[in-house]
Amino acid sequence: MSDNNNIIIAKDLSKKYNEHLVVDNLNLAIKKGEIFGLLGPNGAGKSTVILMALGLTEPSSGSINVAGFNSTREPLKVKRITGYLPEKVGFYDDMTAKGNLAYTSELNNIPYRETPKKIDEVLEIVGLSKNKNQLVKTFSKGMKQRLGIADVLIKDPQLVIFDEPTEGLDLKVANQILQTILDLNKQKNITFLLSSHQLNLMQRVCPRVGILSRGKLIGEGNVENLGRNLFGGGKYRIELELEKVTGEIIEKLKKLDKVVNVNKVDNQLQVVCDKDIRQDISRLITDEGILMTRMNMKQDALEEIYLKYFKEE
Amino acid sequence: MRSILTVYRKELTDHFSSNKFLVLLALIYIAGLSSTYVALQNIRESASGLSKHVFLYLFTTGGDVLPSFITFIIFFIPIIGIIFGFDAINSEKNSGNLSRVLSQPIYRDSVINGKFLAGITTLSIIITSIVFIISGIGLFSIGVPPTSEEILRIFFFIFICIFYGGFWMGLSILFSVIMEKTAASILTAIAIWIFLMFFLPIIANAIANAVVSPESASVADQVRNYTIEHSISRISPSTLFTEAIVILLVPVGGHLLFRPLLEAEVSQMILNPLSIGQSLIQVWPQLVVIVALAIICFAISYIIFMRQEIRST
The missing domain is CATH 3.40.50.300 (P-loop containing nucleotide triphosphate hydrolases)
Structure with a gap:
């Protein structure tokens, strides 16, 4: 060839x-x-x-x-x-x-x-x-x-x-x-x-x-x-559970460095980013005076792929 | 070509070191030697001065308790053929060896050809060795050397045995190609053998009796009854094989055993031995069918195997 x-x-x-x-x-x-x-x-x-x-x-x-x-x-x-x-x-x-x-x-x-x-x-x-x-x-x-x-x-x-x-x-x-x-x-x-x-x-x-x-x-x-190609997102996924979710906080999160996207699911926010920015996020949220009940990071994009494509068989 | 030899050599080693080979060899030797013993005891009466073919009586004479060597052979050859063929392909497939071997740079038919050849070689060695051992014992104890014609007849006998064994081996390899489980392939092969060997003659007899009453006094009816029964039982290769070896090894009147004879004919008959050429003409159809069946069985398994997809699971 x-x-x-x-x-x-x-x-x-x-x-x-x-x-x-x-x-x-x-x-x-x-x-x-x-x-x-x-x-x-x-x-x-x-x-x-x-x-x-x-x-x-x-x-x-x-x-x-x-x-x-x-x-x-x-x-x-x-x-x-x-x-x-x-x-x-x-x-x-x-x-x-x-x-x-x-x-x-x-x-x-x-x-x-x-x-x-x-x-x-x-x-x-x-x-x-x-x-x-x-x-x-x-x-x-x-x-x-x-x-x-x-x-x-x-x-x-x-x-x-x-x-x-x-x-x-x-x-x-x-x-x-x-x-x-x-x-x-x-x-x-x-x-x-x-x-x-x-x-x-x-x-x-x-x-x-x-x-x-x-x-x-x-x-x-x-x-x-x-x-990234499959989900239009970065490598890291950080899940936040906040006392209350406002449109304002979502906007501010989106403006953080390295953040690709922020999704809102009920009271939870999912931040898709290219770097581990948990520190930045928690600082931002404390500054806003909102109580954060949980933060959780998933590193594996593959895990998501797995769930999306493999489990449906 | 080299890869056929490689597979052949390995299979041959496997056969010779396998337990089934030792068991079969022991069985055949015990059967062969005991029938020779009986034959030697009875040979004086059977050979009673009329025949030139004393040597062949070694193989065809039986006693009251034990049958003759050829009766054993008719029984054992299918078993040897089936035993060395039934797991040729499917056991390799199940053990995961086949896909590994086929991923080596060899043509796929090397595997099945090598296995078939190794099986035939093993079969030939078993048959030839026992025939030679019996000949040796006979030579020693009766003291009459075989004539060149008798030697030729013995070689043709071995030749037919090998092709007959090749038919059963081809058939069982065919089942090993199309069936996943070795238990299924051996049972199918044995079922077919039992049917052809034991049930077909009974069925043939029943059909013949249903068409033409055996009680009939008419000679023409009796001949018809016999002809029908005989034509049906000739579907079975074991009938053909029996006919072929009896005609070959019993030069005096052997060929008359398989045709309707009227008392009037028998009483006026002078029994003379057939020459080997005449005997061969008599068995030619049987011989051709046995060889053809062996080739057909192997060819079908070859074609199916070549088209099969080999997966490791």
Whole structure:
């Protein structure tokens, strides 16, 4: 493709299952070397997009390219440089960790002589060196997920696609996985496409996210800007509960620095702003001689997005 | 091509180290050896000076208590075929291995081809080894070496066995492709086997008797009754297989067992062994149908598998 900076380019991508539109006219570009989060509730079409990117299912219309190769027509070239970790990753239980990785390595045509070295190397990265000769059926879920990462690293991928990397893991293990992703991105310059419905975890590692809802990309960009675009507001939301609300006080709040908008809901005011200005607000209200019964700040624009788009499914 | 070999090698390792292989091998060996023991005890009477084909009696002679080797084979081959095919695809799908393996740079058919070939190889090894063991024991105890014609007949027998096993394996792989649960696929395959092997002959008999009364004194009616019953039971590949191996391994009069014979004809018959060429002409239709069925079953599962969408959940 003409755009050399993008590793994944989807153009007017659609997928229909029995007249049911799962992916609807998706346009998406993912840059080389970035960590991109594809977020959306279950059933939004994230996995379908991923399957189409790998050529495991055909789009109904439109096209998707990975590193310049058409995923539908040249799936082998795409799969050679792309590592994919499915949502429910499985290994051969009766084989050792080493055996499983050796099989993957063989399927990738990695020369037989280099395989042992390669296996040691990737197991070291994910911290499973000690469990090399252990049967996979004795592994915990977190260990299997780490083995999954080792499995995709065997082929030295340019791009790694993770479907729900933190699903079903406890917070500590999930954070370890995410840290490994960050490290790999930095050290090996691997592009990551992470799909997840766990926004709070994803916003830690994904500078840029796309939000998918019912097959449509409803927002794309960095997390902070997303909230602004979707709600016309800033990153912070401060809720105030006042003894009485006057038009005058709303006007004064609006004039404060960094305030984007002020909404009135019953006795409550919601101040949307780009900075934490709680001090300024409380000073202003004390100066006005009004009693403030409660003040509460929400930092997460994503939380709002979540409520708005994810819960309605 | 290399990836087929990789999958093939792995599947073969799996089969050989699996418990089901050991159990089946033990079963077949016990059945084969005990039937050989019985055959050796009875061989003097059966072979009573009239036949050149003493060696083949090893496989076709049974006793009062134990049936002959070919009776066991007719029973066991479908079981081996089903056991090594019923979970080929769906167990990999359920364990989450399939989407991981398919995301490697291999063509999708490598997986199903490699699995089918590995299953057939295992089956061939089981059948060939027991036939050779019986031949060895026979050579040692009866002291009559097989003629080149007998050796050819034994090889054709093994060949038919492998294709017949291939049919059952193809059928059970087909169920493993279309059914999600391994329990469902094995039960369906076994149900079909039981129907074709045990119930179809009964149904054929009932239909024939309903159309033409078996009590009828007319010779033409009796021939019609027999023909109807026989045509219906030939729907079952197990009938075809039985006919094929009996005709091959019983050169003297084997081909007369499956056609209506009148007493007048029998009394004037001089039984002479058929040459191998003539025997092959006799079994040609059965042989072609068995090979065709094996190919058709595998082809259907191949096509369905290639079009299926593999999701990890």
